[in-house]
Amino acid sequence: xxxxxxxxxxxxVEVTAEAIRVLDALVPGVEKTEYDxxxxxxxxxxxxxxxxxxxxxxxxxxxxxxAIGDPRSVxxxxxxxxxxxxxxxxxxxxxxxxxxxxxxxxxxxxxxxGEIDFVVVREGTEGLYTGNGGAIRVGTPQEIGTETSVNTxxxxxxxxxxxxxRARARRGKLTLVHKTNVLVNAGGLWQRTVDEVAPxxxxxxxxxxHIDAATIYMVTEPSRFDVIVxxxxxxxxxxxxxxxxxxxxxxxxxxxxxxxxxxxxxxxxVHGSAPDIAGQGKADPTAAILSVALMLxxxxxxxxxxxxxxAVEADLGSRGDGPVSTSEVxxxxxxxxxx
Amino acid sequence: xxxxxxxxxxxxVEVTAEAIRVLDALVPGVEKTEYDxxxxxxxxxxxxxxxxxxxxxxxxxxxxxxAIGDPRSVxxxxxxxxxxxxxxxxxxxxxxxxxxxxxxxxxxxxxxxGEIDFVVVREGTEGLYTGNGGAIRVGTPQEIGTETSVNTxxxxxxxxxxxxxRARARRGKLTLVHKTNVLVNAGGLWQRTVDEVAPxxxxxxxxxxHIDAATIYMVTEPSRFDVIVxxxxxxxxxxxxxxxxxxxxxxxxxxxxxxxxxxxxxxxxVHGSAPDIAGQGKADPTAAILSVALMLxxxxxxxxxxxxxxAVEADLGSRGDGPVSTSEVxxxxxxxxxx
Ligand SMILES: CC(C)[C@H](C(=O)O)[C@@H](O)C(=O)O
Ligand SMILES: CC(C)[C@H](C(=O)O)[C@@H](O)C(=O)O
Numbered sequence: 001x002x003x004x005x006x007x008x009x010x011x012x013v014e015v016t017a018e019a020i021r022v023l024d025a026l027v028p029g030v031e032k033t034e035y036d037x038x039x040x041x042x043x044x045x046x047x048x049x050x051x052x053x054x055x056x057x058x059x060x061x062x063x064x065x066x067a068i069g070d071p072r073s074v075x076x077x078x079x080x081x082x083x084x085x086x087x088x089x090x091x092x093x094x095x096x097x098x099x100x101x102x103x104x105x106x107x108x109x110x111x112x113x114g115e116i117d118f119v120v121v122r123e124g125t126e127g128l129y130t131g132n133g134g135a136i137r138v139g140t141p142q143e144i145g146t147e148t149s150v151n152t153x154x155x156x157x158x159x160x161x162x163x164x165x166r167a168r169a170r171r172g173k174l175t176l177v178h179k180t181n182v183l184v185n186a187g188g189l190w191q192r193t194v195d196e197v198a199p200x201x202x203x204x205x206x207x208x209x210h211i212d213a214a215t216i217y218m219v220t221e222p223s224r225f226d227v228i229v230x231x232x233x234x235x236x237x238x239x240x241x242x243x244x245x246x247x248x249x250x251x252x253x254x255x256x257x258x259x260x261x262x263x264x265x266x267x268x269x270v271h272g273s274a275p276d277i278a279g280q281g282k283a284d285p286t287a288a289i290l291s292v293a294l295m296l297x298x299x300x301x302x303x304x305x306x307x308x309x310x311a312v313e314a315d316l317g318s319r320g321d322g323p324v325s326t327s328e329v330x331x332x333x334x335x336x337x338x339x
Numbered sequence: 340x341x342x343x344x345x346x347x348x349x350x351x352v353e354v355t356a357e358a359i360r361v362l363d364a365l366v367p368g369v370e371k372t373e374y375d376x377x378x379x380x381x382x383x384x385x386x387x388x389x390x391x392x393x394x395x396x397x398x399x400x401x402x403x404x405x406a407i408g409d410p411r412s413v414x415x416x417x418x419x420x421x422x423x424x425x426x427x428x429x430x431x432x433x434x435x436x437x438x439x440x441x442x443x444x445x446x447x448x449x450x451x452x453g454e455i456d457f458v459v460v461r462e463g464t465e466g467l468y469t470g471n472g473g474a475i476r477v478g479t480p481q482e483i484g485t486e487t488s489v490n491t492x493x494x495x496x497x498x499x500x501x502x503x504x505r506a507r508a509r510r511g512k513l514t515l516v517h518k519t520n521v522l523v524n525a526g527g528l529w530q531r532t533v534d535e536v537a538p539x540x541x542x543x544x545x546x547x548x549h550i551d552a553a554t555i556y557m558v559t560e561p562s563r564f565d566v567i568v569x570x571x572x573x574x575x576x577x578x579x580x581x582x583x584x585x586x587x588x589x590x591x592x593x594x595x596x597x598x599x600x601x602x603x604x605x606x607x608x609v610h611g612s613a614p615d616i617a618g619q620g621k622a623d624p625t626a627a628i629l630s631v632a633l634m635l636x637x638x639x640x641x642x643x644x645x646x647x648x649x650a651v652e653a654d655l656g657s658r659g660d661g662p663v664s665t666s667e668v669x670x671x672x673x674x675x676x677x678x
Contacts, residue, residue, distance in 0.1 A: 080520040109558045111450045128522060133487070135524040139531070143492035145524035148472070153482035179572070181419040183467060185474040185484035192478070212579035219448045219558055219583050233518070237576060240551035244558050 001299070002031045004060040004264065008038040010273030011283035012066025018285035018330030019064060019292045025339025026304050027296070033060065037083060039070035039273070048082030054090045058263060062295050065268035066288065070275050081131065088124050091263040093256035094155065095162050096124035096232070097294070098239040098270065100222075104317040106247030110219060116246050118225035119170070121163040122235025124256060126155040127186075129232045151186045151231065156193045162259050163229035164201040173226035175207040177214045177234055190231065214238055218245055243270055251316070253290035255298060265298055267291040281326045286312055289333055311336035340638070341370045343399040343603065347377040349612030350622035350665075351405025357624035357669030358403060358631045364678025365643050366635070372399065376422060378409035378612070387421030393429045397602060401634050404607035405627065409614050420470065427463050430602040432595035433494065434501050435463035435571075436633070437578040437609065439561075443656040445586030449558060455585050457564035458509070460502040461574025463595060465494040466525075468571045490525045490570065495532045501598050502568035503540040512565035514546040516553045516573055529570065553577055557584055582609055590655070592629035594637060604637055606630040620665045625651055628672055650675035
C-alpha cells in the first residue's frame with residue numbers, strides 16, 4: 001500500500017503524526033511519501049499545487065491530509081482556490097463523505113441530542129465550487145460579482161447513487177437537502193434525479209428537506225437523519241453544523257472519494273489548521289485518527305477500520321472534562337490496538 | 340395609517356387574526372385592506388401575484404403577512420417564485436430583518452444557550468434569489484442546471500450601511516457572514532464593501548465568519564453575535580437556525596424592508612403555513628404578534644413596539660410546558676395591553 005501524506009500547516013502536522021502512528025500499529029509496511037503542500041510551501045515558493053504534485057499524488061493508493069492554511073499570513077481563498085479545491089477537481093473527488101456520530105462522552109451543545117448517527121454525501125466537484133462566475137468594474141460603485149452553481153445530471157446522479165448504496169447498507173433512509181423552492185433549475189435536477197433512481201432502491205425510504213429546515217432539524221431532531229445527499233455548498237454548511245452538534249469538529253472525519261476508483265481518495269479531519277493552538281500539543285487528533293478508519297474502510301479493510309473506531313469510542317467514553325493532549329490520545333489509541 | 344393584510348394560507352389566517360387584535364388594542368383606527376393571495380387563490384384562479392395586486396399594495400403604509408403555501412396541493416416553487424419573491428423584488432425589500440432573542444422560558448434545544456440577542460440583516464433582492472440561471476437538455480443524461488448569484492456594489496452597500504446603523508444603535512458589533520474563501524467574486528465584493536464603510540462607523544467592531552463556521556457558533560456561542568449582515572441565501576439558512584436555537588420558529592418575526600421608504604415594508608412570522616395543524620387553534624401567534632412590534636418600530640411607534648415586546652416576554656415567561664392555544668395567547672397579550 002502506497003500512501004501520500006500531506007501534513008499541511010498548524011495542528012495538521014501534529015494530528016497527522018498521531019494518525020500515522022495508529023495506522024502503523026494496525027497495518028505494518030505501508031509505504032509513505034510526504035508532500036510539502038500548504039501555507040508554508042506557498043510562503044516559501046509562491047506555489048500552491050503544481051501539475052507535477054498532482055501527477056505524483058496520483059501514483060498512490062490513498063492520501064492522508066492534516067489541515068491546510070494560515071489565515072495570519074495567507075489571504076483567504078489563496079490555498080482554498082489554489083490547492084484544496086483544485087485537488088478535489090483534479091482527482092475527481094465527487095463523493096465528499098462526512099459521517100456524524102455522537103460518541104458517548106462527547107460534548108454536544110444539545111440538551112436532548114438523542115442518537116446521532118448519519119452520513120452526509122456531499123457532492124464535491126460541482127455547484128458553487130466550480131469557480132464559475134466573475135466580476136466587473138471591481139472597486140467602483142458599479143461593481144458586479146457573480147457566482148454560478150453548475151449542476152449536471154452526470155455529476156448529480158453518481159453521488160445520488162452512491163448515497164442510495166450507503167443508505168441501503170445502513171438504516172435505509174435517504175434525505176435530499178436542497179432549496180428546490182427557490183433554486184428551481186439546480187433543485188429540479190437534484191429532485192428528479194433522486195426520484196428517478198429511487199425505484200431501483202425500493203427498500204430505501206426517501207425524504208426531502210430544504211436546507212434552511214435541515215438546520216432546524218439538525219438541532220432539534222438530528223436522529224431523523226441516516227444518509228443525507230446534497231450539493232457542494234449545502235454539504236459544506238450542514239456538515240460543519242453536524243460536527244458541532246456531535247460535540248465539535250474534534251471528532252469529525254471526512255473522505256474525498258473518487259468512487260470510480262480511478263484516482264486515489266483523500267481522507268482528512270474536517271477541522272482546520274488552528275494556528276492559534278499549533279505546536280502546543282493541545283490539538284485533539286481524534287478526527288485525523290477517524291480519517292484513517294474511513295480510509296481503511298474505503299480500501300476494503302473493514303475489520304481494521306472497526307478496530308480504530310472501537311478504540312476511539314472507548315477513549316472518548318473514558319475521557320474527563322479536562323483538556324486533551326495530542327500525543328496522549330495517540331498513545332491511548334495505539335495501546336488499545338495492542339501497539 | 341393604511342395597512343394591507345395578507346393572511347395567506349393554513350395557520351397564517353389564524354395567527355394574523357390575533358396579530359390584528361393586538362394591533363387594534365394598541366393603535367385604534369388603522370384602516371385595513373385584506374388581500375387574497377397564496378395557495379387558495381392560486382388553486383381557484385391560477386393567479387399568484389398580478390401587477391394590479393402590486394400596485395394596490397403599494398398604496399399602503401405597511402403590509403402584514405401571515406404565511407403562504409400549501410405543499411399538499413401546490414408544487415414547491417410556484418408560490419415562492421410566483422408570489423413571495425416577486426413581491427420582495429417589486430417592493431424593493433432589500434433589508435430582510437430577522438431579530439433573534441432567547442426569551443425567558445423559551446424551549447431552546449441548547450444546554451447552555453447564554454444570552455441570545457442579535458439581529459440578522461439579510462439582503463433581500465440579490466444573490467441566488469434573482470432567478471438568474473437556467474437549464475438545458477432537461478430530463479436527459481446531459482441535463483445541466485445553473486443558478487447564478489448576482490451581487491452588486493449598490494445592493495450590498497445599502498444593506499451593509501443599514502446593518503452598521505443597527506449595530507451602532509445596539510451593542511456595536513457587526514459580523515459579516517459569507518464564504519469568501521470559495522466565492523471570491525461575491526465574497527470579495529461583500530468583504531471590501533464592509534471594509535470601506537467601516538471607517539465611517541469607527542465605534543462599531545467588525546468581525547467576519549464563514550457561513551459554515553457561523554453555524555457552529557450559532558449552537559456553541561450564539562451570544563457572540565450582535566448584528567449579522569449576509570447575503571440572501573446565507574441569511575435564509577442562518578435565520579432558520581437562529582430561530583431554532585432560540586426555541587423554535589414560534590417566536591421568530593421578520594421584516595421585509597425598503598429602507599428608502601419608497602415602498603411599504605412587509606412584516607411576517609418566519610414560520611410557514613403548517614397545513615398539518617391549520618384550523619385547530621394550535622398555532623402560536625407569538626411570531627405574528629412580534630411582527631406587529633417590528634412593524635410599529637419601523638413606522639416610528641417605538642413606545643408601542645416596546646409594549647408589545649414586553650407583553651410577549653411576560654407571556655412567554657409565564658407559560659407552562661403544555662401546548663398553547665392561538666386565541667388564548669392573543670387574549671393574554673391583548674389583556675396585558677389593557678385591551
Ligand atoms: C476550506 C474550504 C475550501 C472547505 C470547503 O468549503 O469545502 C472546508 O470548509 C471544508 O468543508 O472542507
Ligand atoms: C419560502 C422561501 C422562498 C423563503 C426564502 O427562502 O426566503 C423562506 O424560507 C424565508 O426564509 O422567508
